Amino acid sequence: MMKLTGAQVVWESLVREGVETIFGITGGAVIHLYHTLPEYPIHHVLMRHEQAAAHAADGYARATGKVGVCIATSGPGATNLVTGLATAYMDSSPVVAITGQVPTLVIGTDAFQEVDITGITHPITKHNYLVTDVQELPTIIREAFYIARTGRPGPVLIDIAKDVQAAEVDYVYPDEVSLPGYLLPGTPSPSQLQQAAQMINEAERPLIIAGHGVILAAAEDALLELVEKGNIPIVTTLLGIGALSEAHPFCLGMAGMHGEAYTNLALSQADLIVSLGSRFDDRLTGQVDQFARQAQIIHVDLDPVEIDKTVPADLAVLGDLKEILPALTPLVEERAHSKWMKRIREWRSDSAKRDIVGQETDELIPQYVVRQIWEATQGEVVMVSDVGQNQMWEAQYFVHHRRRGLLSSGGLGTMGFALPAAIGAQTGCPDERVWVTVGDGGFQMNIQELATVVQEKLPIKIAILNNGYLGMVRQWQQLFFEGRYSGTPLLGPDFVRLAEAYGIPGITVREKSEVGPAVSQAVATDGPMLMDFHIVQEENVYPMVAPGASVSDMIRRPVATKK
Amino acid sequence: METHTLIALMEDKPGVLHRVASLFRRRNYNIESLTVGHSETPNVSRMTIVLNGDDRVVQQVVKQLSKLINVIQVLDVSDQPAVSRELALIKVTAGPGTRTEIIELASVFRARVVDVGANSLTVELTGPQSRVNSMIGLLHPYGIEELARTGRVAMVRAGNGNALL
Structure with missing residues (x-):
């Protein structure tokens, strides 16, 4: 039996959990951990802010499907993780956060850099632990990883008192966990599946909503089989993008507040909605009592809590999509749904007429930038978008055809997510090309991570859609708040000179004609590169479902006058 | 709005009461009373929760409570002879x-x-x-x-x- 210190227990256990990379910042209460870290084959990515460490772990998890790990010291280190953990929690991302805590003897005395981080993070973690006895540490780490990655994934925090890190223990890593209160969903009964199949077979206008759950369950293949067997059109949520290639004729793309009109028309006209791993978020449904009024709803989810939470289900099927879909598809009959598909195609061609990229304009519009990036990369990138207008333009104008090809903060809508999450994604997937789409507002929220990009030699490409505003809020002010731009005009630095100060080459783009060459230059650049696109300042994201309105009631783009 | 009585069994671990209380606050549930003490099983606490809400809310409460890792079982006894x-x-x-x-x-x-x-x-x-x-x-x-x-x-x-x- 090995005699290890608590600090060694942590690393030894992480190695056994398959952890290769962690993201963190050291400090007084984790100094024992960092002291022993070099003894283990774990790569530590030094971040410049703990919030970014949590986002990086989250981005790593989303890109690889493995548990992302972040580490921070007690007090401010721990509280800085909070936004990142809440982001991971809202989007069901498997993250383990390790924090140092003040020594057991002084817990509760307001010791230097003491904070009750388990208390603070109860509502934003799947579970958390305060470790005050080194004997419990191996079991707790085992449980933490198990909880983070199984069922509906989520962040788990382990707060380890400093003396526990130094104390010794006979190390045994448990094979099994004993969690009597942790229930994983069983398998749905054959009759439930039969009922679901019957509803699908009887529907004339069926529609699938694919959510993040499809990707988390790695059920993309199974979804494709269901779609192609039943000829069922699908829409996705923002986080469901990539569940099915957007190039597939049955994939209509993202629906909801900024979904293309035909996706929301399909939702409002469908007579059956099969929701797969989506939680009927308000950005998808709009006004809930107006949502999909003609449709029966089959709600398939891993988490019982999501059933009937916002939209009542006519049939609930609980379980793992990776098991459910292959069992369901054979029961689904081949149907053409040709009338239904024809209507959708008509709506779709109407939307195409309103496609702003097809319009003749010399202005540097953001949609054009996104489309140029897509064309130059052929979509073969892991795109990490930030939050706000840039996120919606990316979602609308990039044709996502690959799995785990878009990472974004959906539920919490955390500005500043993109750059650190991209660091996590690029670290986890060194062979991928990782791009960031970000606004000038969100970029300034974690801009310090440019240093991490350089220190880690990460070839991340950063496209700033710079409009000098906190743009999404400005859009709301323009449309719903008398055009009073209160608190939204935004001054930024010269991003290119700033990037150069960090050692990252950059290019400022002010003309539409310069977009293509700039993007091509980025594609051809081996290392990181920053592009600062000075876009039209008051461009809006359309279509838009106004807050409180039904999804079928949209503010549309005008029809293009010239082609 | 009806009054419902829930019984919950949970692992007797530090922080469990806070988890439950935090959940009620976080989800905006209207709780009337909450009592907790030992059950017949060692290391298992028993909680009785009285709350107001319609059936849908109470179902959510039961499911949300059950989702807490330390909560072993939750039962709505409102409709049972108790x-x-x-x-x-x-x-x-x-x-x-x-x-x-x-x-x-x-x-x-x-x-x-x-x-x-x-x-x-x-x-x-x-x-x-x-x-x-x-x-x-x-x-x-x-x-x-x-x-x-x-x-x-x-x-x-x-x-x-x-x-x-």
Whole structure:
């Protein structure tokens, strides 16, 4: 039996959990951990802010499907993780956060850099632990990883008192966990599946909503089989993008507040909605009592809590999509749904007429930038978008055809997510090309991570859609708040000179004609590169479902006058 | 809005009460009372939660509670035949003129006088919430100086399929 210190227990256990990379910042209460870290084959990515460490772990998890790990010291280190953990929690991302805590003897005395981080993070973690006895540490780490990655994934925090890190223990890593209160969903009964199949077979206008759950369950293949067997059109949520290639004729793309009109028309006209791993978020449904009024709803989810939470289900099927879909598809009959598909195609061609990229304009519009990036990369990138207008333009104008090809903060809508999450994604997937789409507002929220990009030699490409505003809020002010731009005009630095100060080459783009060459230059650049696109300042994201309105009631783009 | 009674069994670990309380606050559930103590099983606590809400809200509460890792089981016993009791300690103003009257009132409610002072009496009453409420109402005119209520504890009656553990 090995005699290890608590600090060694942590690393030894992480190695056994398959952890290769962690993201963190050291400090007084984790100094024992960092002291022993070099003894283990774990790569530590030094971040410049703990919030970014949590986002990086989250981005790593989303890109690889493995548990992302972040580490921070007690007090401010721990509280800085909070936004990142809440982001991971809202989007069901498997993250383990390790924090140092003040020594057991002084817990509760307001010791230097003491904070009750388990208390603070109860509502934003799947579970958390305060470790005050080194004997419990191996079991707790085992449980933490198990909880983070199984069922509906989520962040788990382990707060380890400093003396526990130094104390010794006979190390045994448990094979099994004993969690009597942790229930994983069983398998749905054959009759439930039969009922679901019957509803699908009887529907004339069926529609699938694919959510993040499809990707988390790695059920993309199974979804494709269901779609192609039943000829069922699908829409996705923002986080469901990539569940099915957007190039597939049955994939209509993202629906909801900024979904293309035909996706929301399909939702409002469908007579059956099969929701797969989506939680009927308000950005998808709009006004809930107006949502999909003609449709029966089959709600398939891993988490019982999501059933009937916002939209009542006519049939609930609980379980793992990776098991459910292959069992369901054979029961689904081949149907053409040709009338239904024809209507959708008509709506779709109407939307195409309103496609702003097809319009003749010399202005540097953001949609054009996104489309140029897509064309130059052929979509073969892991795109990490930030939050706000840039996120919606990316979602609308990039044709996502690959799995785990878009990472974004959906539920919490955390500005500043993109750059650190991209660091996590690029670290986890060194062979991928990782791009960031970000606004000038969100970029300034974690801009310090440019240093991490350089220190880690990460070839991340950063496209700033710079409009000098906190743009999404400005859009709301323009449309719903008398055009009073209160608190939204935004001054930024010269991003290119700033990037150069960090050692990252950059290019400022002010003309539409310069977009293509700039993007091509980025594609051809081996290392990181920053592009600062000075876009039209008051461009809006359309279509838009106004807050409180039904999804079928949209503010549309005008029809293009010239082609 | 109806009143529901939930029984929850949970691992007796630090922070569990906070997790539950935090959940109620976070989800904006309207909680009337919450009691917690040991159960018949070592290291398992038993909580009785009384809350107001329609069926949909209560179903959500049950599911959200069940989702907490340390919560082993949750049961809504509102529709089951159950014994539910609350204990109240009531210190009521009582001088020579009213003492006998209050003691008689207490005996009607099968309450016990547990402390007698020169100018007050302390009455202990255990019973269904309705009985506790009526007794408090009747004591009000005398002057209630101090009131302590435990909140409800509940147990399903024998032979009614108690599904707990």
